[in-house]
Amino acid sequence: MENLKLDIEALNKRAKAKFSQGPLIDALINLPASELKNKYKDTFHCASVLVQNGDKITSRYCKNRFCKICNRIKTGQLINEYADELDNFSEKTFVTLTIPNVKGGQLRETIKQMNATIRKIQDARRKANKILITGIRKLECTYNVNLNNYHPHYHFIIDGAEIGSELINSWLQYYPGANKAAQETKPATECKELFKYFTKLTYNAGKTFANGSKVKDEWHYPEAIDVIFTAIQGLRIIQPMGGFTKVVNDENVEADEIETIDELESLQVDGETLGVVDNDIYIYNGVNWFSPYTGVLLSSFKPDIHLQKFSKKIRYLQNKNTS
Helix, strand or coil, X not given: CCCCEECHHHHHHHHHHHHHHHHHHHHHHCCCCCCCXXXXXXXXXXXXXXXXXXXXXXXXXXXXXXXXXXXXXXXXXXXHHHHHHHHCCCCEEEEEEECCCECHXXXXXXHHHHHHHHHHHHHHHXXXXXXXXXXXXXXXXXXXCCCCEEEEEEXXXXXXXXXXXXXXXXXHHHCCCCCHHHCEEEECCCHHHHHCCCCCCCEECCEECCCCCEECCEEECHHHHHHHHHHCCCXXXXXXXXXXXXXXXXXXXXHHHHCCCHHXXXXXXXXXHHCCCXXXXXXXXXXXXXXXXXXXXXXXXXXXXXXXXXXXXXXXXXXHHHC
């Protein structure tokens, strides 16, 4: 794609993403035995230096799944590639498949088994000359703070409500212990929601009282996040099915939503954002990018008190489990 432009709003969103993930990434780096330590370090330094040459800005991006900057860009790319085609389905159907929660040590093998099960279901349909499941599936995983276990599950958008019901029935044959009520099929309304995230980076430690009222209390749990991202290393999160293919169509989509990871190496920035400076380097100072030569800030982002406090809400499971 050509002539991608970054404006102040887009740069502010990027600065917010980088600022908000800083304390968590630092905590992940300092976990004593993580296999992903070097990747966390890459994310900590992601887009820390921006180099301007005329109306182009280049930088180094980590391209990791747990990076808010890169994940937001990847989300935009997926929306651009798939959402319009999904909207063209004649009977657009949203399907959720779940299994019982598992412990962290079981997570990777469990996800592999889930992937294999979907392939078996699709192969069985093919051999029986049934209509294939056509659409896209996405793996998600959440962490249960109270039970200290993990919930891998699938969301699909497919073509056909009846096929969705058949998919659920086939799934329950492989996972008879799964909660039938948790398997869901319904008309799909907003395809873009499917692509937003693989896992939340905060989890609710609040309480539910006898009268049904709830108190929400979101925290970052570095050890749990590390377990999840270690488990899915090298595994696909998004998977088209039944011959469904992506089509890139960037009409009427804002440039900041459609930039791909590869295109980040060089992006055009609008003249009003850069002002009159032709060449400069901008260094991240913990909140914003600034020029060490002119002192000029690249964006106008300023974190509010709520964001400052929320980004630092980090709680360690080791302390929780031994307290």
